[in-house]
Amino acid sequence: MTQDALSGLADVRTERVGHMGRIVLDRPKRLNALDAGIAKAIDRVLDAWEHDDSVAVVVLESSSPRAFCAGGDLRAIREALLAHGPDSTFELMDTAYTTMLRLADYPKPVVSLLDGIVMGGGVGIGCHVSHRIVTERSVLAMPETSIGLVTDAGGSWLLSRPGGHVGLRLALTGGRVTGAQAVALGLADGLVPSDSLDALRAALSEQNVDDALARFVTAPGDDGTVSATLEACYAAPDMAGILARLEACPLEEARQDLDDLSRASPSSLLATWLGWHAARKLGTLHDVFDLERRLVRHVLAQPDLAEGVRARLVDRDNTPAWQPATLAEVDTAAIQRVVEGV
Template identity: 65%
Template sequence: MTEAVLSEVEGLTVSQVGHMGRLVLDRPRKLNALDAGLARGISAVLDVWRDDDSVQVVLIESSSPRAFCAGGDLRAIREALLADGPERAFALMDRAYDTMRQLAAYPKPVVSFLDGITMGGGVGLGCHVPWRVVTERSVLAMPETGIGLVPDAGGSWLLSRTQGLAGLRLALTGGRMDAGQAVAMGLADIHAPSETLDSLRDALAHTLPAQVFASMQEQGAAGLALPPVLEQCYAAASVAEVIERLQSCPLPEARQDLEDMGRASPFSLEAAWHGWHRARALETLEAVFEVERELVQHVLERPDIAEGIRARLVDRDNAPLWQPARLEDIPAHALHDLRAL
């Protein structure tokens, strides 16, 4: 029955082994980019399995060790944006958000194998579930400011739950986490060697995750402490002040942060700053998703996202022409509208 529901969904393989329902993302050439069709397919099978007593646990993973999911299908979003406008582009993104929220609230245990690249929408797909496994091949990030977008997919919830300001730093710079850092930051639970994934999968087919991972779960402090001087740079009142403090910071990490933010859309930096602080003050993932949805709709009205995707993924010249090109040139009314969201 389940296979029939998804028999025509491109890029998704569905099976049941023992009491485990298995969802395998299978778009390796696109690094499992999540589009509306794939999101809709995942939702359909989750609906079936929710009421199927023979399925006790769900596993979501990739067919390729290169990537779990590199994010949303940004090319498709740009095409929709240019052809049909912001509302259509947002509808595609919002369909994926619905699937992420469904996974986060799913009544049965869900396990994600975050093996390989896990960024943006991939974080939203795999990091809101109860059991998240990373390997030595895992690379996690929310790199949205570099394409003119804003941390979304519930990413600002995850990055705002950590101790200190390391999450704010990652939201602004799009910095990457390895497996150990992802566990420390609270985006993953289990750091396992990639060669053990087959045995873990076999165990999940007949044993519940709490038992499978009982001796493996790493109880991190949900925080990756920054050096005090770097932490102080991010304890600022604005993005502009963060940059000013980084310019005076002697640490090499500060130089790298300035380079990363220098490549980002200035308006996206402001939106990421606002989104992170809003998320920090909210108490539920659902509430954060609503804030992110408003921010995404807002930035889709601006030219930076189409330009960012062009520069990073279409023409690959890595030379986006942001509008405006500098933080100080963002009109006061634009900042007022952003902060009113």
């Protein structure tokens, strides 16, 4: 049974089948770009189903196989920043963060079908739920440093949980991972072939969640583990050390990483590095969100986010004028105070 009015927004459709409630993101032309309106619409559905005993499981997915959610609506964030300033813009972003935590804490099982592109805010709404399913078409990333933002949406929690420094590499470079790699890193719980998703939905509408998933989850295969030599570059004591180790590394992947890092906002790189190390010491997702909120507030008061979105998404000249332009010029102590909450 379709419930078009439940979310209050055309871009968020809902459906009830058996004991399953489906939340379907339906903004395909924008790759389901997340904004405050969509976040509030998801919240309204969660409100309606939380105490409805006929809903045993919630499935969160996309109407399009191209993208689950490609991230926050960055154009809208830039427009709000230029028109209304950092405080109002943060309130819009924080609406989405609140929904992400609501999904993480929801008292009923939530299954996210992370088919297609899953980036930034898409990771935030899809990768903190109780059951996270990827496919062979899944591509996950946290590319915030390339636009002058900082790892947010709980990404610092997810990327600081794996052992070693592979998560730090992904946070700094914005590197993409496949569905199989996401399972290996703990960003997802299982891989289901995309041609089995319809059958999985049918099973979820009738069966216990774990029993249904067990029928369709397959071995992820080769996860393309990062070499120990490359990962060791990111164990350096500071950002300058990482760059020096990458320069000395003989691997071609190190050359690509250096190129990616050279294009990123220096301030964002340093804030992400400090935030990742701080997140690794924190014990709960809520604590990490609080840390990220402080860093996002700091970043919004700087010029790089508006400039990064302009260069990458609006004018598409890919020549952002970062301020400051080099790591050496970034006020490390100021960002450290933000991280420490002082």
